[in-house]
Amino acid sequence: MTLILTSSSFHAGSDIPAIHTCDGNDVSPPLSWSGVPPNARSLALIVDDPDAPDPAAPQRTWVHWVLYNIPLGADGLPQSAQVLPAGTREGTNDWKRTGYGGPCPPIGRHRYFHKLYALDVMLPDLGKPTKAQLEHAxxxxxxxxxxxVGMYQRK
Structure with a gap:
């Protein structure tokens, strides 16, 4: 069984619709997954942009969303995920807040990686971890x- 992550808003390698960006409503895209291993206990999601600030000369990876302890009963997240599945914990993005922050690249066409992990544990309460803290845990x-991976470039 292979873990698969999809969105009804965009396909792998295609453009992320403006509604999910700072040029639109800045709401999270709908995400669906399947193929979670039977021995998994929780899921984690990290959305980041390795092309910041300029894809021609990237200097850092910008973190847009950090979620962990997503329960196995959830098979996705709705668009504008204001209410998360029970038990889901949020980490801190690079705007120093929890929640989704959509693409808003200052220059060029950026790649946005939506990474889903199946874990063999429910993680302890990490507070509001950064991406690095969650990856360590x-x-x-x-x-x-x-x-x-979705793409976005401002008009």
Missing amino acids: MQGHVLAHTEL
Whole structure:
């Protein structure tokens, strides 16, 4: 069984619709997944942009969303996920807040990686971890990983 992540708003490698960006309503895209390993205990999601600030000369990876302890009963997240599945915890993005922050690249066409991890544990309460803190906590617990990459360039 292979872990798969999709969105009804965009396909792998295609443009993310403006509604999910700072040029639109800045709402999270709908995400669906399947193929979670039977021995998984929770899921984690990280959305980031490795092309910041300029894809021609990237200097850092900008983190847009951090979620963990997503329960296995959830098979996705709706558009504008204001209410998360029970038990889901949020981490801190690079705007220093929780929640989704959509694409808003200052220059060029950026790649946005939506990374889903199946873990063999429910993680302890990490507070509001950064991406790095969550990745550290996940070490040795990742059973499967998949990603969905969308693109965005401001007009």
